[in-house]
Amino acid sequence: MTMARLVKALDLALARMPAISRGPDLVILGFHSVLDGMDDLRGQTLDPFQPLTLADLETTVSLLRARGFGFVNGRHVDRPETVRRAAWLTFDDGYANNLKAVPLLERLRVPFTVFVSTGYVESGEAYWWDVLHRESRRRNVPAGEAVRRREALKQLEPAAIRGELVAAFGEASLRPEGELDRPMTPAETVALSRHPLAEIGNHTHSHAILPVVAPAARREEITRCQSYLARLTGAPPISIAYPNGGFDPESVAACASAGLRNGVTCLPGRIAPWPVDDAQSRLTLARSVTLQHGRIERELNLSISPLRIASLLAERDRIRCLRPPAHRR
Numbered sequence: 123m124t125m126a127r128l129v130k131a132l133d134l135a136l137a138r139m140p141a142i143s144r145g146p147d148l149v150i151l152g153f154h155s156v157l158d159g160m161d162d163l164r165g166q167t168l169d170p171f172q173p174l175t176l177a178d179l180e181t182t183v184s185l186l187r188a189r190g191f192g193f194v195n196g197r198h199v200d201r202p203e204t205v206r207r208a209a210w211l212t213f214d215d216g217y218a219n220n221l222k223a224v225p226l227l228e229r230l231r232v233p234f235t236v237f238v239s240t241g242y243v244e245s246g247e248a249y250w251w252d253v254l255h256r257e258s259r260r261r262n263v264p265a266g267e268a269v270r271r272r273e274a275l276k277q278l279e280p281a282a283i284r285g286e287l288v289a290a291f292g293e294a295s296l297r298p299e300g301e302l303d304r305p306m307t308p309a310e311t312v313a314l315s316r317h318p319l320a321e322i323g324n325h326t327h328s329h330a331i332l333p334v335v336a337p338a339a340r341r342e343e344i345t346r347c348q349s350y351l352a353r354l355t356g357a358p359p360i361s362i363a364y365p366n367g368g369f370d371p372e373s374v375a376a377c378a379s380a381g382l383r384n385g386v387t388c389l390p391g392r393i394a395p396w397p398v399d400d401a402q403s404r405l406t407l408a409r410s411v412t413l414q415h416g417r418i419e420r421e422l423n424l425s426i427s428p429l430r431i432a433s434l435l436a437e438r439d440r441i442r443c444l445r446p447p448a449h450r451r
């Protein structure tokens with residue numbers, strides 16, 4: 123059994139224990155694509171990283187409601203009328219397929235946040251990981267090798283990743299295949315921002331994994347996304363999701379000076395007691411990104427469990443990421 127599996131098994135056992143009552147708390151869940159059904163993945167257009175169907179989303183909402191959670195997004199996450207146990211549903215990247223979820227979330231009266239990488243909205247290009255997945259499948263690259271390549275590309279700056287894909291598969295490979303893998307258009311982003319339940323958040327301009335890019339580029343990635351969205355929607359975002367969950371002290375400081383109030387990571391955990399009032403903690407909030415088709419209830423029980431080894435490990439990682447660079451390497 124690997125360490126990660128052992129931690130998960132222990133956490134599942136802990137999640138079954140009666141909850142310890144504490145102050146108000148917040149659970150943030152992160153999703154990517156929204157599918158009509160799992161058949162959508164048959165075309166191999168999307169990297170099947172975190173498949174979530176509309177039915178899965180509805181299940182998630184009803185399970186949370188049954189467990190006493192109300193719903194918020196970054197705009198009203200700490201208003202006084204906010205429920206005692208709050209859940210915040212977030213969708214990363216800015217996929218047009220997220221728009222499928224709007225009628226459902228409307229019917230269920232659930233606010234949500236879509237974190238948009240504005241460079242993709244501007245160019246209309248397919249997300250690089252989907253291009254890699256689809257082109258690798260076409261060339262019968264073994265899945266394990268494609269995953270290794272994806273992880274290696276994550277070590278590069280966004281322009282270099284694009285360059286690698288163009289060199290390997292040609293410029294035309296960057297065109298989306300269709301409705302499933304394309305980013306939202308600027309007009310769709312504007313329309314979504316007008317929806318009373320929707321919040322549009324920052325996901326950097328080029329989907330930069332912030333600790334990977336040079337310090338000046340980190341600030342630029344954050345502020346360019348802020349000003350693009352401000353121009354488009356009339357107001358700059360107040361929430362950011364760090365691409366790949368990557369953050370460091372410089373990025374967090376750049377977010378604070380760009381006017382961002384909430385920052386969500388990919389470090390799991392439930393935030394209690396909520397609200398958190400120091401800026402650095404608010405800009406590095408725990409978020410679970412492990413709910414996916416076939417595992418909704420189990421993963422949700424883990425995400426809302428007050429006792430978790432994974433949360434303790436995540437807290438250790440959060441503090442490590444916030445340590446000044448000199449101590450890091």
Ligand SMILES: [Zn+2]
Pocket residue numbers: 214215325329365366
């Ligand atoms: Zn992303």
